[in-house]
Amino acid sequence: MSDISPTGLPSTVRPESGRRLISGDKVQGTPVFNRQDERLGTIEDVMIDKITGRVAFAILSFGGFLGIGENHHPLPWSVLDYDTRLGGYVVDLTREQLEGAPTYAAADNIDLSDTYGRRVYDYYKAEPFWQDV
Amino acid sequence: MSDISPTGLPSTVRPESGRRLISGDKVQGTPVFNRQDERLGTIEDVMIDKITGRVAFAILSFGGFLGIGENHHPLPWSVLDYDTRLGGYVVDLTREQLEGAPTYAAADNIDLSDTYGRRVYDYYKAEPFWQDV
Numbered sequence: 001m002s003d004i005s006p007t008g009l010p011s012t013v014r015p016e017s018g019r020r021l022i023s024g025d026k027v028q029g030t031p032v033f034n035r036q037d038e039r040l041g042t043i044e045d046v047m048i049d050k051i052t053g054r055v056a057f058a059i060l061s062f063g064g065f066l067g068i069g070e071n072h073h074p075l076p077w078s079v080l081d082y083d084t085r086l087g088g089y090v091v092d093l094t095r096e097q098l099e100g101a102p103t104y105a106a107a108d109n110i111d112l113s114d115t116y117g118r119r120v121y122d123y124y125k126a127e128p129f130w131q132d133v
Numbered sequence: 134m135s136d137i138s139p140t141g142l143p144s145t146v147r148p149e150s151g152r153r154l155i156s157g158d159k160v161q162g163t164p165v166f167n168r169q170d171e172r173l174g175t176i177e178d179v180m181i182d183k184i185t186g187r188v189a190f191a192i193l194s195f196g197g198f199l200g201i202g203e204n205h206h207p208l209p210w211s212v213l214d215y216d217t218r219l220g221g222y223v224v225d226l227t228r229e230q231l232e233g234a235p236t237y238a239a240a241d242n243i244d245l246s247d248t249y250g251r252r253v254y255d256y257y258k259a260e261p262f263w264q265d266v
Binding site (some may be wrong): 027 | 186187192263265
């Protein structure tokens with residue numbers, strides 16, 4: 001049986017609670033920062049791949065006011081690092097890089113399981129979620 | 134590039150929307166039935182493994198009234214089958230089997246990342262989530 005204690009695990013594993021698992025509810029609303037400690041937005045939701053049970057995307061929400069003009073910014077789960085000091089996730093992107101990334105209006109009903117989602121993974125050079133079936 | 138269209142995929146992949154990805158928000162509140170079409174409860178939340186980004190558990194909530202006396206019943210994601218006819222997930226368990234499974238009061242702050250979570254996976258004979266690091 002492998003050791004599942006958080007000791008020595010990568011920074012994504014250092015959560016508020018020190019536990020390896022985190023609830024979807026707790027992920028939602030967590031702030032996201034860049035390496036310059038600029039707050040980029042908050043996690044709105046997660047997109048789960050039904051086949052693998054893997055979180056394919058965390059949806060970063062930014063901009064807008066009371067939901068109007070808000071943008072949704074899908075991030076591969078793997079690009080998020082939890083930072084206990086900031087109490088939020090850190091992504092290694094400037095605000096400009098983020099603005100150049102695939103983004104859509106919150107009102108749009110985008111299907112991330114297809115071409116669009118692949119573009120996002122390409123942009124972040126993340127390991128494809130759709131190939132580990 | 135592999136084909137990610139839902140055609141020919143297992144039943145967990147046949148969602149409301151026909152899409153491969155589903156949001157955590159949509160999973161929450163989805164009813165769960167057994168093979169006898171008995172409604173067992175609803176999905177309360179998902180527990181995400183920070184290391185692998187995998188959904189380790191869907192938390193089935195049952196019993197209680199207005200949150201009082203409610204039980205939380207962690208299910209490995211892999212035991213859930215989505216059934217379009219029922220508009221919910223189906224698990225291959227009788228109500229009695231479910232009552233014999235590891236369960237905890239909603240008020241308890243159980244750590245599923247450790248021994249307790251392993252017991253749940255043992256009970257359902259599911260492939261361990263903690264070994265694919």
